[in-house]
Amino acid sequence: MRFVTRILLALAVSALGASFALSAQATTLKITVTNNQAAGGLSITPLYTAIHDGNFDAFDLGGTASAGLELIAETGMQSGIAGERLAIDADSQGLVLASPSGPPPVQPGEAVSRNITVNAAEALYFTFLSMVLPSNDHFIGNDNPFAYQLFDAACNFTGARTINVTGADIYDAGTEANGLTGAAFIQGVNIADSPTGEGSIQQGLPLSSDLFGPGVVLATGDTLSASLIDFTSNPGAFNLLTIEISEVPLPASAPLLLGALGLMGWAKRHRKTLS
Template identity: 35%
Template sequence: MIRIRTFLAGSLALSLALAAPASAQQQQVTVTVRNLAPTNSISFAPTHLGFHRGVFDAFNDGQTPGAGIISVAEGGAGDVWQSDFALADPTAVRGTIGMALLPGQSRSQSFLVNSALNPFFSFASMVVPSNDFFVGNDNPQAFRLFDAMGNLLINRITQTSSQIWDAGSEAFSIAGAAFLVNGVNAVRTPQNGVVSFNFAELAGFNGEQTAANYAFDSQLTANQAVYQIDFVSSTVPEPSTVVLLASGLMTMALVVRRRRVRG
């Protein structure tokens, strides 16, 4: 009997060890977005995000914006951004952390991610009030979240005012700015420019009433933290695999025991 127990214990340990790498790839990732801007300053539209293989390039500094990033920068809907993402990387885990994010607010959402398949992270969110401002990464491999073993490499991304992008697609206009009482997002004057950093122009909306019922006051200075993304990750066990292995070992034990009884 001692030999049987020793055999089973060793077999179970080996089986669990073999199953561990597969389990380590499945991660439950909680993403928390925070608006760090001063009171009455900028807000953010819903955050569009994705965990991926590092191939989805949403936009590039100094180049003409595509329809995908424009769908984020002009109104925040991001529908084209999402569809472009899905086309470029069908196995990516995509999502949206919804509702406007006012100064001081935070929101969280969890995602099930295969860290081996989708180790990179991308995001985009419109900055409001504006005509076409946003935050996001122009390098698809700028943020690698996981190493080869499924360990979290970074737990925070911070964006400053100097990292706010101007899509260059729509000219500055109070009448056409999103999030303003006196603005209508559908009113657009093409700018035909390129993507570039620009936060100073936001001061042009100072004093305007926002849809959140506060008078806008930019207050932004260079390199001031305005937006933060935090990550918490935990390995998701695969109970079906463990149960299957345990069941097989129990069957083996019964067979061995019966043979001993018969013998």
């Protein structure tokens, strides 16, 4: 075997090995969130997502909100919940999807995508959290940490999935009374104000009518439409968001592998031409 051919073969084998190693150890996922609301509907703060081993349980209906959940439900800030997640599962990963243009909240009609590379060594699950805008302490999330399994026990990606986030996924953190005082995403309102709330995480509590009263203007300059934000009458039919999770194909070593195989083919044809 000629020297050049041996080099190309070694390159191809190395690239193939790297490709298999990458596919076995790391999977790149694309996560997309789309706000399905019409103009005048609800927005959300940048969507917080986590991929974890199932021990990270962000909240329980009827329970008391943790400090991290309170922070995200009242302000949209993710630092607290991220710290709580890492304290429970140090190998877990988080990803935040914020609007790339304009204000960071994901507004009606807007879609945001980001990629995350996951190094799976066990079964892994997906959690999402975000504050509903405008509100005092309404948020979205999955109460069951095992609801969305992304990787099985053999570390295989379980396949693309679509999560429809409806009114049934909207909760009240119970940390702040609902009204105009302390509400987020409203012009002229001090979000630092925090009137005492209900005390426990509840479901089916509507937004305060004060948020769409006369003269109330959103941070974007728009107004909220009362006819678009009723998520309690028929929660399952209230179409808030779509979250799509899919695998990004073609590992990083694939172009190297294809190039090496192509060169080997060229070398073989070249030898035949010369013989």
